[in-house]
Amino acid sequence: IGNICRSPIAEAVMGEVIIKAGLQKEWHVESAAIEGWHSGSIPDERALRVMAKHNISYTGYARILTTDDFMKFDYIFGMDRCNLAALNRMAPDNATAKVLLLGNFGLKPDDRIIEDPYYSVGEAPFEKIYQKCHIACQNFLEQARQQQIV
Numbered sequence: 001i002g003n004i005c006r007s008p009i010a011e012a013v014m015g016e017v018i019i020k021a022g023l024q025k026e027w028h029v030e031s032a033a034i035e036g037w038h039s040g041s042i043p044d045e046r047a048l049r050v051m052a053k054h055n056i057s058y059t060g061y062a063r064i065l066t067t068d069d070f071m072k073f074d075y076i077f078g079m080d081r082c083n084l085a086a087l088n089r090m091a092p093d094n095a096t097a098k099v100l101l102l103g104n105f106g107l108k109p110d111d112r113i114i115e116d117p118y119y120s121v122g123e124a125p126f127e128k129i130y131q132k133c134h135i136a137c138q139n140f141l142e143q144a145r146q147q148q149i150v
Contacts (some may be wrong), residue, residue: 002038034064
């Protein structure tokens, strides 16, 4: 929601998956907030520590999703059903981006929601997000490359 916890982790993980696949010239990844509470801020320290633990550097800042993003990007992901509902409300009628639940890619049905860890204590919830994003991003990219995203 604020672009400082889940989404920067997903952005960084997707970027790493794309680089490992050698597709960095073909894909561009950004993350953005649905709400502007943390605009201009770096990610939560716990998110940064988890990314660093996995040798992923992140230098981005929180920004708000714009209506132009729905035309600029092919895919926009939500982490939970509330995110999806908000994204679908925000999308202009002429949107070309597909709005998808990231957890639908490779995660078990009862594990597809990537919970917001903002009010959680410690790094463990952030590590769980990293693990879920790693699985989901790999599966998404594989399906996208095989043109299996509907």
